[in-house]
Amino acid sequence: GAGVSQSPSNKVTEKGKDVELRCDPISGHTALYWYRQSLGQGLEFLIYFQGNSAPDKSGLPSDRFSAERTGGSVSTLTIQRTQQEDSAVYLCASSRWSGLRPGELFFGEGSRLTVL
Amino acid sequence: GQQVMQIPQYQHVQEGEDFTTYCNSSTTLSNIQWYKQRPGGHPVFLIQLVKSGEVKKQKRLTFQFGEAKKNSSLHITATQTTDVGTYFCAGPAAGGGNKLTFGTGTQLKVEL
Numbered sequence: 492g493a494g495v496s497q498s499p500s501n502k503v504t505e506k507g508k509d510v511e512l513r514c515d516p517i518s519g520h521t522a523l524y525w526y527r528q529s530l531g532q533g534l535e536f537l538i539y540f541q542g543n544s545a546p547d548k549s550g551l552p553s554d555r556f557s558a559e560r561t562g563g564s565v566s567t568l569t570i571q572r573t574q575q576e577d578s579a580v581y582l583c584a585s586s587r588w589s590g591l592r593p594g595e596l597f598f599g600e601g602s603r604l605t606v607l
Numbered sequence: 608g609q610q611v612m613q614i615p616q617y618q619h620v621q622e623g624e625d626f627t628t629y630c631n632s633s634t635t636l637s638n639i640q641w642y643k644q645r646p647g648g649h650p651v652f653l654i655q656l657v658k659s660g661e662v663k664k665q666k667r668l669t670f671q672f673g674e675a676k677k678n679s680s681l682h683i684t685a686t687q688t689t690d691v692g693t694y695f696c697a698g699p700a701a702g703g704g705n706k707l708t709f710g711t712g713t714q715l716k717v718e719l
Binding site for chain 2: 522524533534539541550584592593595599600601
């Protein structure tokens with residue numbers, strides 16, 4: 492596709508349910524990032540994938556959060572046993588890999604999660 | 608862990624006034640990027656600075672990377688209503704791989 496695609500765009504769920512958020516990066520981009528943005532706040536780093544390397548999971552807030560990236564392309568962020576504090580916009584971004592430094596991040600429109 | 612702070616948090620200006628946001632990292636950065644997020648939108652890349660003391664300009668926007676590579680600034684000359692949004696800096700800690708930590712952001716409002 493032309494840009495980073497995320498789905499669903501909106502998700503309302505009940506506390507305690509599991510949710511899956513999907514990110515389809517720009518073709519050829521080997522780096523993929525997940526961030527979380529609460530209303531009016533900054534971007535909180537969650538996880539980073541680069542090619543076949545082990546992901547940097549240092550930003551995942553708890554073991555209820557996990558993410559995978561299959562075939563070096565599509566990524567899924569899973570939140571188990573959702574809590575109200577998980578409510579936020581989850582942003583995915585992809586970039587080319589220069590071999591030296593992070594490239595320009597291209598963001599998707601985000602998945603807005605509301606936990607009731 | 609690495610912390611990246613921006614000041615001010617909010618700025619209201621009259622159209623035509625100048626605006627500056629400052630970005631300060633707790634650790635040395637290998638490079639720095641700037642993004643703009645319009646209300647209701649997603650962050651959009653503006654520029655990347657790599658060298659110590661580097662200055663780059665994009666029309667009315669001037670970006671600077673500090674000599675110690677721990678701070679940066681974005682200056683907008685003669686703001687316009689189209690400049691409204693939140694400006695974020697982001698950078699990886701030197702030697703810290705490619706984890707991009709975003710700053711706290713500066714929200715700019717421009718009034719006619």
